[in-house]
Amino acid sequence: MVILIGNQKGGAGKSTLTLLLANFLTLVKRRNVLVIDMDHQQSVAQKYEKSKITDNVPPYEVMAADLADYPSMHELLNATSTNQVVLIDLPGKLDDDGLIKIFQSAHWVICPFAYDELSFESTIFFSVVLQKLNPRAMITYIPNRVKANVRYELRRDVDEQLANFGQVTEPLPDRIDFQRITTLHTPPSLDPVVGPVFEQLYHDYIQPL
Template identity: 50%
Template sequence: MVILLGNQKGGAGKSTLTLLLANYLSLVRKKKVTVLDMDYQASISAKAEKSKVPENEGLYEVIPCDLKIYPAVFSTLKSNTEELVIIDMPGKMDDDGLIPAILSADLILCPFNYDEFSVDSTLLFAMVCSKLNMVASRLFIPNRIKTTVKYETKLEVDNALRKFGSVSPAIPDRIDFQRLTTSHIPLAVLPVVIPILDLVFESYIMKGKSG
């Protein structure tokens, strides 16, 4: 199964959510995971390199992957039907190299915020994905949501996004996310992320594999 995390807007929390999901699937659900880091900032690859020690192979493999070579990488990975491939996409939509990745996705997760620029970028990403890949499930995840802020357009935005997929409960903004690594989820973060990750696994990943 290919799980794609994307949004045209940088800073939406794609890499953080990729790490959370990869750690959760490996540690909690005991699944074989490979992460393809296609984001230009390559923050996941940097974290993986930093956490490497000789006696520890790591929870999962992190592969820096250029858009151009994705088709070749995917053709190798897809032979293992039990493997979950998680892709951290670049934060832009103006490269034709994105098309093979979007086409290959079984599940598209899109973190977003309720500010105007994030919403516009999210809707554009949703429209492109829905036209290119009509089979993949799509879940929009409100991310880094400040509990002290009242989002006036929340209902309107959620309704607009539901034309393209489902909207999950929100993940609140927490400073603890900065301590996230490729092998560890900070204990303080678990209560706020586990319900969302359980939802992704039970309602999308398991349902997709059984389907």
């Protein structure tokens, strides 16, 4: 299963969400996971390299890659076990034709966003492009780093618009603990925050496959 984590808007929390989901799938669900870091900053790959300095065995592999690498990688992914979950942390821009094949290969797309006008517009644009390139892909929107003072009316209106493309989950609040996630560990204080969201998504999308 190929899962993309992306949005047109930089700073939406793609890399953090990639780490959270990879940790959940491997440490909680004991699934075989491969992470492909295509984000320009490659923060997930950097954390992975740092983790290898310790004596701990990483629960999953992280590969740093460019968009140009994907055509050959896609053939390799097709030959792997159907039990493997591949998470791809996408770049923050859609202005590269190399993204076309990646979008077309996705089974499921997770799109983090914030409740503000710029993030909403970027999320809608990302969704329209994705739907044109791969209308079969499932889309899940995760409100991320949500402040406590977000107006209910704004949240309701945004959720209604995004529901035209896919599912909107419960929001993840803005917590300092998100900065302490590694490829080996998710702080226990985040379990009650992200656990219910990921459990539901696992039950709906991954477990049936």
